[in-house]
Amino acid sequence: xxxxxxxxxxxxxxxxxxxxxxxxxxxxxxxxxxxxxxxxxxxxxxxxxxxxxxxxxxxxxxxxxxxxxxxxxxxxxxxxxxxxxxxxxxx
Numbered sequence: 474x475x476x477x478x479x480x481x482x483x484x485x486x487x488x489x490x491x492x493x494x495x496x497x498x499x500x501x502x503x504x505x506x507x508x509x510x511x512x513x514x515x516x517x518x519x520x521x522x523x524x525x526x527x528x529x530x531x532x533x534x535x536x537x538x539x540x541x542x543x544x545x546x547x548x549x550x551x552x553x554x555x556x557x558x559x560x561x562x563x564x
Contacts, residue, residue, distance in 0.1 A: 509550050521554040 474482070476498075483494040505523055508515050515523040528547040535542055554562075 518555060519557050521552055521558055524551050524553065525549070526551045 480491055480494045480498060483489070483498070484491045487494065489497070505515050509523060509525050512525060514525075517523070526549055528549065530546045531544050533542050533544045534540070
């Protein structure tokens with residue numbers, strides 16, 4: 474399902490039109506991104522948890538030259554699904 478299909482499905486399941494659903498989805502995306510940028514964790518109980526994970530710096534190797542390189546700290550968004558979502562997917 475792509476973004477447009479999601480918006481269409483949201484409109485079918487709610488009393489909103491597609492333009493309103495698109496605005497709601499956009500606001501949700503921006504709100505979650507801003508919260509993660511500020512270091513917050515976003516809990517959506519039936520779906521799961523959006524959080525920020527930090528990968529510490531480490532030493533790696535360039536596969537072409539064999540030279541050791543330092544891989545810097547990396548901060549990435551992550552999603553951990555809640556139990557109801559896992560059960561819905563599984564069964």
